[in-house]
Amino acid sequence: MKQTADMLTLTPQELDERFAYSGNDLGATFSETAIHVRLWAPTAERVVIRLYKTLRARKVEEVEMVAGERGTYVVELDRATYEGYFYTFQASINGQKVEAVDPYAKAVGTNGKRGALIDPTSVTPERWIEERPLFHSSQDAVVYELHVRDATSHPASGVVARGTFAGLTEAGTRTPNGGLTGLDYLADLGVTHVQLLPIYDFGSVNETAPNDPDNYNWGYDPVNYFAPEGSYSSNPDDPRTRILELKQLVQALHDRGIRVIMDV
Known part of the structure; x- marks a missing residue:
């Protein structure tokens, strides 16, 4: 609770100086063996990632996220184990638990209620050409x-x-x-x-x-x-x-x- 209260005393400039995050790894990013997940939540005292094996699974696995730079929380998951899982975040703010979808999720389940740990670059049609049609003016x-x-x-x-x-x-x-x-x-x-x-x-x-x-x-x-x-x-x-x-x-x-x- 103290962290949130302290933030209320800061000016917008001070908030930017302390918490503005300019990295390009918010949400889930993928390496060959790991899934890196980062959430920007500077008002949270604690964040866990809630992992569901299937879209409608009720059984959940919770993994503690570690406080990172500039108000972010991070976790690294084994790609072989968790790729394809669905997930949400649960943040503790002012003593209250709030569950939400990853705002940077690039893959989601029905009605967007849960994100999905899927690398979108691995999902491509048989014919996929990244160059756009020519256009001059x-x-x-x-x-x-x-x-x-x-x-x-x-x-x-x-x-x-x-x-x-x-x-x-x-x-x-x-x-x-x-x-x-x-x-x-x-x-x-x-x-x-x-x-x-x-x-x-x-x-x-x-x-x-x-x-x-x-x-x-x-x-x-x-x-x-x-x-x-x-x-x-x-x-x-x-x-x-x-x-x-x-x-x-x-x-x-x-x-x-x-x-x-x-x-x-």
């Missing part, structure tokens, strides 16, 4: 704003996986009258960029019922900024699936010469 940009679900949700779209990342990768889709839809429609427009309305994990759509027509939102209520939205995935329970299918969508657009902008 911002003055030549033709940007098309697009909502992932709306783009292919209509029953007449001819798309099989309607309303999802995967649905937007389908080629050759047509309306009953032969009109272009989905990916082919975007390519035919001649746009240079597609700006995707929020594709990070947002809170207003229940991922366990993605096909409910009343279960809809544009997505401007972020829960996990660094993890893809599960209702656009074919399997919201599987953190790898949402990463893989988003990457497949980006690659499909790049293959048509279209760059991708993420709306935040």
Whole structure:
């Protein structure tokens, strides 16, 4: 409690001088043999990482995190043992325990309630080219704003996986009258960029019922900024699936010469 009380007496400049953290390793980072987890929580007196072997496991393993530099807490886990586990943090602040998802989680389970210890760089499509399509001048940009679900949700779209990342990768889709839809429609427009309305994990759509027509939102209520939205995935329970299918969508657009902008 004293640590939190002491912080209340500091000026914003003093807080920055003591606690501003500029490292690039917040959240879970992966080496060949270890998973390094760092949380910035300068008001906490104690932090534990709570580890769950499966998405809905009730049995939890708690590992104490060690106070690190500039208000952070760190822990190192064996990668062979814990890769694929789900996790949350539990911080003790002013004598109260608060459990929360890692704000830097890059992989999450259903509805973003738990992070997942998955290295996103290990989840890639069979075809994955990191270079973007050539583009020479911002003055030549033709940007098309697009909502992932709306783009292919209509029953007449001819798309099989309607309303999802995967649905937007389908080629050759047509309306009953032969009109272009989905990916082919975007390519035919001649746009240079597609700006995707929020594709990070947002809170207003229940991922366990993605096909409910009343279960809809544009997505401007972020829960996990660094993890893809599960209702656009074919399997919201599987953190790898949402990463893989988003990457497949980006690659499909790049293959048509279209760059991708993420709306935040």
